Amino acid sequence: xxxxxxxxxxxxxxxxxxxxxxxxxxxxxxxxxxxxxxxxxxxxxxxxxxxxxxxxxxxxxxxxxxxxxxxxxxxxxxxxxxxxxxxxxxxxxxxxxxxxxxxxxxxxxxxxxxxxxxxxxxxxxxxxxxxxxxxxxxxxxxxxxxxxxxxxxxxxxxxxxxxxxxxxxxxxxxxxxxxxxxxxxxxxxxxxxxxxxxxxxxxxxxxxxxxxxxxxxxxxxxxxxxxxxxxxxxxxxxxxxxxx
Amino acid sequence: xxxxxxxxxxxxxxxxxxxxxxxxxxxxxxxxxxxxxxxxxxxxxxxxxxxxxxxxxxxxxxxxxxxxxxxxxxxxxxxxxxxxxxxxxxxxxxxxxxxxxxxxxxxxxxxxxxxxxxxxxxxxxxxxxxxxxxxxxxxxxxxxxxxxxxxxxxxxxxxxxxxxxxxxxxxxxxxxxxxxxxxxxxxxxxxxxxxxxxxxxxxxxxxxxxxxxxxxxxxxxxxxxxxxxxxxxxxxxxxxxxxx
Numbered sequence: 001x002x003x004x005x006x007x008x009x010x011x012x013x014x015x016x017x018x019x020x021x022x023x024x025x026x027x028x029x030x031x032x033x034x035x036x037x038x039x040x041x042x043x044x045x046x047x048x049x050x051x052x053x054x055x056x057x058x059x060x061x062x063x064x065x066x067x068x069x070x071x072x073x074x075x076x077x078x079x080x081x082x083x084x085x086x087x088x089x090x091x092x093x094x095x096x097x098x099x100x101x102x103x104x105x106x107x108x109x110x111x112x113x114x115x116x117x118x119x120x121x122x123x124x125x126x127x128x129x130x131x132x133x134x135x136x137x138x139x140x141x142x143x144x145x146x147x148x149x150x151x152x153x154x155x156x157x158x159x160x161x162x163x164x165x166x167x168x169x170x171x172x173x174x175x176x177x178x179x180x181x182x183x184x185x186x187x188x189x190x191x192x193x194x195x196x197x198x199x200x201x202x203x204x205x206x207x208x209x210x211x212x213x214x215x216x217x218x219x220x221x222x223x224x225x226x227x228x229x230x231x232x233x234x235x236x237x238x239x240x241x242x243x244x
Numbered sequence: 245x246x247x248x249x250x251x252x253x254x255x256x257x258x259x260x261x262x263x264x265x266x267x268x269x270x271x272x273x274x275x276x277x278x279x280x281x282x283x284x285x286x287x288x289x290x291x292x293x294x295x296x297x298x299x300x301x302x303x304x305x306x307x308x309x310x311x312x313x314x315x316x317x318x319x320x321x322x323x324x325x326x327x328x329x330x331x332x333x334x335x336x337x338x339x340x341x342x343x344x345x346x347x348x349x350x351x352x353x354x355x356x357x358x359x360x361x362x363x364x365x366x367x368x369x370x371x372x373x374x375x376x377x378x379x380x381x382x383x384x385x386x387x388x389x390x391x392x393x394x395x396x397x398x399x400x401x402x403x404x405x406x407x408x409x410x411x412x413x414x415x416x417x418x419x420x421x422x423x424x425x426x427x428x429x430x431x432x433x434x435x436x437x438x439x440x441x442x443x444x445x446x447x448x449x450x451x452x453x454x455x456x457x458x459x460x461x462x463x464x465x466x467x468x469x470x471x472x473x474x475x476x477x478x479x480x481x482x483x484x485x486x487x488x
Contacts, residue, residue, distance in 0.1 A: 035465050113470075113473070116466075116467065116469075117469075117473070119461050119463060119466045120459055120460070120461055120466055120469060121459075121460045121461060122459075122460040122461035122462060123461075145467040146465060146467065147466060147467070150461070150463045150465070150466070179480075179484075180480075180483070180484040213480070214483075215364055215365075215366075216364070216365045216366040216483050216486075217363050217364055217365060217366035217367075217394070218366060219363060219394045221279050221390060221394070222360075222363045222364055222391060222394070223360065223389040223390065223391070225360075225361075225364060225476075226357075228473075229357070229361070229472075229473065229476045232469075232473045232476050232477050232480075233476050233477060233479075233480035235477075236424075236457070236476075236477035236480050236481055237480055237481070237484055239424070239458075239460050240423075240424040240481055240484070242460075
């Protein structure tokens with residue numbers, strides 16, 4: 001049975017303040033939890049409708065009822081299990097590589113989708129400005145579909161990170177060069193900006209090249225593409241040229 | 245003032261049954277409504293916090309309070325206005341062109357995003373199976389960000405539509421040919437399948453070629469890309485080759 005104290009603690013984990021206080025975050029759904037068990041993340045406890053599904057000896061597993069699961073889940077339609085996990089302290093590899101850099105992305109769904117794209121295209125590291133949405137936010141975790149356990153995500157001062165002169169910074173910009181006629185080197189940073197305001201001026205000063213996805217439609221009212229979609233199209237283009 | 249009858253009628257428009265019964269659908273937000281006024285869609289009435297913003301003589305405009313707007317809006321955070329509009333009866337152009345074909349897409353957000361992509365890439369027509377989510381669904385309308393007024397959307401029997409031997413059907417498939425080494429002709433259909441089940445077997449019998457977005461990451465657990473994201477990456481690739 002779930003105590004009132006446990007329910008209150010787990011419910012508080014939708015707020016960054018409490019995730020930091022308890023050093024915990026939640027992950028929902030057997031499929032993702034099973035992947036997590038294979039990862040570097042430590043799971044403190046699992047609350048499950050089907051505890052027998054987890055054949056592990058070193059994790060506390062608690063059977064819960066549907067009513068109890070509903071109380072601790074952040075989903076409108078709770079899945080089968082909730083895992084209480086410990087955040088990983090991550091740091092960047094010293095080896096230069098293609099990295100995504102997020103400058104103030106705010107929407108958890110966009111962040112989760114970008115993590116999933118990174119995983120798909122084999123990008124191992126994402127560097128975020130300090131004000132980018134917290135990646136342990138339950139909506140980010142859920143939107144990433146388990147990819148968060150396979151991509152390293154580090155929050156840092158972007159001005160410092162982007163000032164490395166050996167690695168060119170490609171930035172998305174409404175008036176940038178045409179993506180489809182841009183060649184990318186083997187190592188670079190791809191910088192993506194905030195949903196409403198784009199890349200901030202200070203970050204922009206570190207741009208090696210600005211790129212833009214051309215609009216082929218002739219309708220002037222068309223909204224610009226969402227940042228996660230833009231990331232997908234740009235990565236597609238980058239890896240297409242690696243392929244041929 | 246809004247009558248109880250009006251509120252009840254407008255609220256019912258979140259259901260396809262009532263949209264068909266009244267032959268009406270809702271559009272929210274001044275920006276999109278202003279674009280609609282320029283389009284072929286007929287607006288029956290506008291309910292607005294700022295009626296003076298609409299300088300039109302042939303549309304009923306009603307001032308409403310925030311409390312009233314909340315009662316008729318489908319959004320969690322209602323915008324400034326709600327327009328009551330009449331669906332357009334649309335039919336395909338006789339001229340062959342690149343078309344998107346949706347085989348049972350269910351998620352309104354995916355449908356809206358695909359409409360927005362079509363608008364961006366200048367694709368004028370989307371052909372949907374009868375069981376694809378209704379494009380007048382308020383969530384589709386909202387996710388399309390106004391693009392729905394610039395792209396023609398037609399529901400039809402796909403078996404009949406795809407059987408035209410002059411136009412090759414390219415279909416997404418987990419085991420298809422590599423997108424990045426596929427050449428596309430000047431006219432074709434790009435067929436996209438249901439979120440869970442993909443393209444149905446009957447539709448597949450009309451495939452000229454199956455294509456797939458290769459996964460560059462080496463992590464076997466990675467979820468396949470969402471159908472809207474896949475559409476964006478494929479369209480990027482198709483139009484990249486048109487560009488160079």
